[in-house]
Amino acid sequence: xxxxxxxxxxxxxxxxxxxxxxxxxxxxxxxxxxxxxxxxxxxxxxxxxxxxxxxxxxxxxxxxxxxxxxxxxxxxxxxxxxxxxxxxxxxxxxxxxxxxxxxxxxxx
Amino acid sequence: xxxxxxxxxxxxxxxxxxxxxxxxxxxxxxxxxxxxxxxxxxxxxxxxxxxxxxxxxxxxxxxxxxxxxxxxxxxxxxxxxxxxxxxxxxxxxxxxxxxxxxxxxxxxxxx
Numbered sequence: 684x685x686x687x688x689x690x691x692x693x694x695x696x697x698x699x700x701x702x703x704x705x706x707x708x709x710x711x712x713x714x715x716x717x718x719x720x721x722x723x724x725x726x727x728x729x730x731x732x733x734x735x736x737x738x739x740x741x742x743x744x745x746x747x748x749x750x751x752x753x754x755x756x757x758x759x760x761x762x763x764x765x766x767x768x769x770x771x772x773x774x775x776x777x778x779x780x781x782x783x784x785x786x787x788x789x790x791x
Numbered sequence: 792x793x794x795x796x797x798x799x800x801x802x803x804x805x806x807x808x809x810x811x812x813x814x815x816x817x818x819x820x821x822x823x824x825x826x827x828x829x830x831x832x833x834x835x836x837x838x839x840x841x842x843x844x845x846x847x848x849x850x851x852x853x854x855x856x857x858x859x860x861x862x863x864x865x866x867x868x869x870x871x872x873x874x875x876x877x878x879x880x881x882x883x884x885x886x887x888x889x890x891x892x893x894x895x896x897x898x899x900x901x902x
Contacts (some may be wrong), residue, residue, distance in 0.1 A: 726893040
């Protein structure tokens with residue numbers, strides 16, 4: 684069983700829609716990370732959080748430690764948001780354990 | 792904005808050859824990592840490096856792999872005798888005391 688599970692695996696949306704990507708994990712963590720991977724392959728860190736909620740522009744990340752669950756929300760989605768969104772966790776050590784990613788396509 | 796730089800962006804090598812993947816982490820970072828992503832699969836941890844030594848390595852990181860920080864700025868991953876299954880995107884990352892910053896990756900193709 685994967686230690687980090689994401690849903691959905693694939694997501695399509697119309698421009699302007701509100702998007703939610705979910706992440707569940709089964710291990711104890713010190714932090715949860717949301718990352719973005721573009722078609723060229725590069726990975727960009729979006730958020731690192733250990734409790735509560737963080738917001739950056741149109742992106743919002745929340746985490747519920749008791750339920751071992753996190754969500755990434757994108758408001759007013761845009762075609763340039765099309766990418767793979769990856770949830771990853773760090774535990775006792777600083778290495779990241781990655782989920783399989785959610786492929787998002789936003790159409791105009 | 793500071794960034795992690797990886798070279799080359801793409802390398803093709805013959806099976807059995809040695810390859811060295813290079814990374815320049817962010818200058819004041821203390822923790823360095825290599826990850827890999829086989830096509831269509833999730834990113835996997837290979838090794839972490841702190842204070843000039845390996846702090847943790849995965850089962851993937853066998854005797855064919857080694858890492859070095861030869862000159863205080865570069866961080867290298869060496870694969871001694873490449874196999875077909877080593878074909879993947881290799882990511883270098885570095886961190887201070889918070890989030891990790893990733894390089895753009897080196898796509899390694901073993902033929």
